[in-house]
Amino acid sequence: xxxxxxxQFRHAPRIVIVCALSIFIIFGIRFSFSVFFAEFVLVExxxxxxxxxxxxxxxxxxxxxxxLAGLALDRYGPRPxxxxxxxxxxxxxxxxxxxxxxxxxxxxxxxxxxxxxGITGLGPMASVVAxxxxxxxxxxxxxxxxxxxGLGSLVFVPLTNLLITxxxxxxxxxxxxxxxxxxxxxxxxIGLQKPPTPPSRPGSPLTNRRVAWRILLRQxxxxxxxxxxxxxxxxVRSLTVHQIAYMESAGxxxxxxxxxxxxxxLLTCIFFIAFGxxxxxxxxxxxxxxxxxxxxxxxxxxxxxxAVGDAVILLPYALFFALGEGTRSSQTTALASDVFxxxxxxxxxxxxxxxxxxxAALGPWLVxxxxxxxxxxxxxxLMIVLIVLVSxxxxxxxxxxxxxxxxxxxxxxTNIGKPAG
Numbered sequence: 001x002x003x004x005x006x007x008q009f010r011h012a013p014r015i016v017i018v019c020a021l022s023i024f025i026i027f028g029i030r031f032s033f034s035v036f037f038a039e040f041v042l043v044e045x046x047x048x049x050x051x052x053x054x055x056x057x058x059x060x061x062x063x064x065x066x067x068l069a070g071l072a073l074d075r076y077g078p079r080p081x082x083x084x085x086x087x088x089x090x091x092x093x094x095x096x097x098x099x100x101x102x103x104x105x106x107x108x109x110x111x112x113x114x115x116x117x118g119i120t121g122l123g124p125m126a127s128v129v130a131x132x133x134x135x136x137x138x139x140x141x142x143x144x145x146x147x148x149x150g151l152g153s154l155v156f157v158p159l160t161n162l163l164i165t166x167x168x169x170x171x172x173x174x175x176x177x178x179x180x181x182x183x184x185x186x187x188x189x190i191g192l193q194k195p196p197t198p199p200s201r202p203g204s205p206l207t208n209r210r211v212a213w214r215i216l217l218r219q220x221x222x223x224x225x226x227x228x229x230x231x232x233x234x235x236v237r238s239l240t241v242h243q244i245a246y247m248e249s250a251g252x253x254x255x256x257x258x259x260x261x262x263x264x265x266l267l268t269c270i271f272f273i274a275f276g277x278x279x280x281x282x283x284x285x286x287x288x289x290x291x292x293x294x295x296x297x298x299x300x301x302x303x304x305x306x307a308v309g310d311a312v313i314l315l316p317y318a319l320f321f322a323l324g325e326g327t328r329s330s331q332t333t334a335l336a337s338d339v340f341x342x343x344x345x346x347x348x349x350x351x352x353x354x355x356x357x358x359x360a361a362l363g364p365w366l367v368x369x370x371x372x373x374x375x376x377x378x379x380x381x382l383m384i385v386l387i388v389l390v391s392x393x394x395x396x397x398x399x400x401x402x403x404x405x406x407x408x409x410x411x412x413x414t415n416i417g418k419p420a421g
Contacts, residue, residue: 011193012132012141018191019125019145022082025184026089026120028152029176032160034244034261038254039169041245046102048245052368054105055241055361061114062121062357069119070127070350077194078128085119086185088112093177097170109173114357120188122146123353126333127345131195135341136280139287139334143276146330150272150322153265161258224398225336229355231391232328234363235295235384239321241364243302246377247314250306260311264318264325271326276334284335285399291327292392294320299381328391329356335398363387 033055040051072081092113099105126142133141163172216222247257271291279287297320301313333349340348367380 012137015132015192015195016129016141016145018187019129020148021191022120022184022188023122023125023145023148024152024155025148025179026086026117026152027122027149028156028159029089029093029179030117031149031153031240031261031265032156032176034240034242035157035160035164035258036169036172037241038244038248039164042248047372048242048368049365049372050102052241052364054102054110055237056365057106057110057361058114058117059237059357059359059361059364061111062118063354063361064357065115065118066121066123066353066357067347067350069121069124070346070348070353073124073127073346073350078124078192079189079194081124082120082188082192083185085116086180086188087116088119089116090177090180090185092116093173093180097172097174097177099170099173118353118357120184121353121356122149122329123333123349123351123356124346126330126337126352127349128192128195130333130337130341130345130349135338138337139279139284139330140273140276142330142334142337143272143274143279143326146326147269147272149329150265150268150270150326153268154262155265157258157261157265161255221339221398221401224394225332225339225352226355227394228332228335228391228398229352230359231387231394232332232359233356234359235387235391236321236325236328237360238363238367238380238384239298239302242367242371242377242380243321246302247305251309252305252311252314256311257314260314260318263315264322267319267322268325271322272330275327276330279331279334283399284331284338285396287327288331288335288395288399289392291324291331292388294323294327295325295388296320296385298324299384302377303381324388332356332395335395339398359387 037051037055040046040054041048069081069085089112092108092111092115095108095112096105099108125145129141129145130138160172160176163175167175243261244254244257247260248254275287275291278290298317301317301320305313305317333352336348336352337345363384366383367377370380370383371377
């Protein structure tokens with residue numbers, strides 16, 4: 001164990017940086033779907049429900065592939081697993097550039113790209129970061145890695161809008177595919193490595209990479225974590241998919257809307273890091289609850305937007321949305337890693353990633369369906385509020401059960417910001 005601890009000191013900063021850069025590109029591409037969504041609805045003339053179904057099918061594939069990727073990570077390590085994921089992403093985006101119908105996009109973007117994102121997603125990525133870090137630094141480390149999502153939104157949403165203007169949406173998909181092949185693939189295959197095997201707890205339901213399902217399924221905290229995973233990202237992704245179309249329907253020009261989303265991405269990057277420190281210092285529940293309040297504030301700004309009719313109100317929207325985005329996935333995976341450390345982090349966080357995907361599949365689709373049926377986003381926004389409240393209750397239940405428990409593995413904390421070596 002001493003050698004493993006020394007390995008963590010030496011390699012943790014590099015692992016976190018590589019994961020952050022990879023997430024920056026992968027989720028920058030993923031979040032750019034809101035621009036494609038507006039193009040599908042307003043230019044191609046497809047319904048909100050049908051267009052959101054592309055993203056929802058993709059997230060269903062994430063829900064299936066992420067737990068499988070987690071199991072594979074526990075066995076084979078990140079290089080072969082993430083390499084396969086990036087290749088699937090690139091293939092899905094390339095085939096999307098050749099799509100002529102909604103069905104073509106469902107197969108290419110929905111299935112192929114969705115499986116790739118599930119394999120390289122936040123849950124599997126968090127398991128790698130958590131395996132190289134200790135409980136005292138885990139919130140900050142995952143926050144730094146996940147900050148790449150905010151920067152990705154800042155860069156790729158406006159970039160995608162520009163690419164669509166220059167080459168149309170099919171050409172934009174082709175460019176994004178090439179970015180995966182020539183940037184993400186070598187970064188992850190060369191920059192990552194298999195983490196040291198953590199010590200297992202006696203009687204663990206996840207010992208030696210084998211799952212004792214009867215023991216695991218009897219644990220209330222396991223099921224509460226499943227609820228947290230299911231409700232964590234659905235509200236965020238519902239806003240991610242529909243926000244630009246919603247803003248345009250309220251009279252906001254698309255370029256201005258894309259810039260607001262980009263600003264939210266920058267703020268998200270800051271909040272991921274800041275609230276990683278908050279969770280390490282004051283607890284995961286405090287950080288998650290503050291973020292949930294921010295997400296509710298973002299919904300409130302959208303409710304006010306049609307009445308105000310001024311893009312200025314989107315500035316606090318960007319702030320509130322970023323607060324929510326910057327605390328949900330990172331705090332959920334940090335809490336899951338605290339609870340099940342040394343018990344198969346790949347599987348547990350892969351399962352969290354799968355629940356993220358399932359919630360993110362259902363949320364945007366339901367909001368789109370409610371919008372088509374009622375002609376208004378009001379009922380969809382109310383649904384988002386209710387899901388956020390459920391997520392807070394489940395998260396605090398798990399966090400409270402962990403208060404006062406001794407962490408299963410401790411070494412002296414290290415500074416993630418220091419260079420390796």
